Amino acid sequence: MQKNFTKEDYRKYVEQISPKSKVLRNVVRAFIIGGLICIVGQFITNLLTALGLKKDELSSITTIIMIFLGAILTGLNIYDELGRYAGAGSIVPITGFANSIVSPAMEFKSEGYVTGVGAKMFVIAGPVIVYGVAASVVVGILYYLIK
Amino acid sequence: MSDKRLGTQTIKLENPPSIVATASIVGPKEGQGPLKLYFDEIIEDELWGEKSWEKAESKLMRETLAKILSKAGKSPGEINYIIAGDLLNQCIAANFGLRESEIPFLGIFGACSTIGEAMGIGAMLIDGGFADHVVSITSSHFCSAEKQFRFPLELGSQRPPTAQWTVTGAGGVLLSKQGTGPYITHVTIGKIVDLGIKDSNNMGAAMAPAAADTILRHFKDTGLSPDSYDLILTGDLGSLGKRICAEMLEAQGYPILDHYNDCGLMIFDREKQDPHSGGSGCGCSATAFAGFVYAEMTKGSLKNVLFVPTGALLSPTSTQQGESIPCIAHAVSISTSISS
Numbered sequence: 001m002q003k004n005f006t007k008e009d010y011r012k013y014v015e016q017i018s019p020k021s022k023v024l025r026n027v028v029r030a031f032i033i034g035g036l037i038c039i040v041g042q043f044i045t046n047l048l049t050a051l052g053l054k055k056d057e058l059s060s061i062t063t064i065i066m067i068f069l070g071a072i073l074t075g076l077n078i079y080d081e082l083g084r085y086a087g088a089g090s091i092v093p094i095t096g097f098a099n100s101i102v103s104p105a106m107e108f109k110s111e112g113y114v115t116g117v118g119a120k121m122f123v124i125a126g127p128v129i130v131y132g133v134a135a136s137v138v139v140g141i142l143y144y145l146i147k
Numbered sequence: 148m149s150d151k152r153l154g155t156q157t158i159k160l161e162n163p164p165s166i167v168a169t170a171s172i173v174g175p176k177e178g179q180g181p182l183k184l185y186f187d188e189i190i191e192d193e194l195w196g197e198k199s200w201e202k203a204e205s206k207l208m209r210e211t212l213a214k215i216l217s218k219a220g221k222s223p224g225e226i227n228y229i230i231a232g233d234l235l236n237q238c239i240a241a242n243f244g245l246r247e248s249e250i251p252f253l254g255i256f257g258a259c260s261t262i263g264e265a266m267g268i269g270a271m272l273i274d275g276g277f278a279d280h281v282v283s284i285t286s287s288h289f290c291s292a293e294k295q296f297r298f299p300l301e302l303g304s305q306r307p308p309t310a311q312w313t314v315t316g317a318g319g320v321l322l323s324k325q326g327t328g329p330y331i332t333h334v335t336i337g338k339i340v341d342l343g344i345k346d347s348n349n350m351g352a353a354m355a356p357a358a359a360d361t362i363l364r365h366f367k368d369t370g371l372s373p374d375s376y377d378l379i380l381t382g383d384l385g386s387l388g389k390r391i392c393a394e395m396l397e398a399q400g401y402p403i404l405d406h407y408n409d410c411g412l413m414i415f416d417r418e419k420q421d422p423h424s425g426g427s428g429c430g431c432s433a434t435a436f437a438g439f440v441y442a443e444m445t446k447g448s449l450k451n452v453l454f455v456p457t458g459a460l461l462s463p464t465s466t467q468q469g470e471s472i473p474c475i476a477h478a479v480s481i482s483t484s485i486s487s
Contacts, residue, residue: 014349018387074303084305107301
């Protein structure tokens, strides 16, 4: 090992010796847990179909139930454990979106309902909403022009 | 030049202050770790009867001070200064935890190196004749640190293997002019070192050059060598930072591995407790010192210790603005005898 590092040398050295995330293991876990969450969603959809709900109501109600489940599991301190295991598998489905809103709301309750819960609730989900809406506007314009 | 100075960064204390008492209180996870038998108290849950984690951290600080005073049999009026700091914005754990202490207060911030800075300043105050009794104390809390620096606790996310786990705990020492040791013999105040690491999930790699720089400076200034110490103990470099620090010093001709450990690796069982690269936080080095090191030194199984708490001087804002992480380490040399 050399005596004096430049920043560039040091960055390369650290990159080389830092332990890497276990990508394959994480991908497999994400696939399984993410898949299971989707199966639960499908099960609820099927159940609602059997109850005679119409097609356009189905997706909204399924979504609402999945968000509810994500929020409940966050409140019960379970979703963070799930996330630690599953990574993107539990972040990507809509339950993960619920988790990203409920978890800061819980965290900042100690700063009150206005400056705490209200102000901080969207610190993680906020960017997703902002850029999600912006992207859909762009896609909408493109669709209008191409059509 | 002052006759108490050695080389460029080290102070040799003419009348080495004695560490007469220590105390440590830790959280439940730390209380299941390998050092559990060394701590004075293990709290059962992280809120400890308070309404917020910040309040719980202040309580850790307050109760640790009370334990130090009762162990030493001192009243607050006998303490000349209390030097304290923590990780929270504006050091609120220290400021609020100690506001009823009725002791002249010096608040400092050295991130996770704060206990080293506090002990160093305290030792200088005593050796300079400005104080007879000084308390140096720091704390950190996993939940309040996560909230300030990272994500909400309940957010389901994964951390990279280089990330570290902030220790919940407070540790402190009482330094006195008179005492039977262990004594603080030298203090090497570190420089800010930044080798350009930007990843706040890899603080070990960011801090290791600062630790190596201070340890190297200590050896050069004092003429001591790694063999002069039974234990060279860095604060919270974790497994990766420890490796880098040791390799850097070896390249400079100071192989330390035979006597080297890191508080971040001692406080948790890495196999069972999954702290990733190791523990971190002001409380990591403070509780490991106040618990383990002090007990082993008073027993006599450790005689000479170089205690080097390490700190990453970043803020959430600097990280978001893409800044690299400036780091620091202070070395405090502690010995059970002052014959040398």
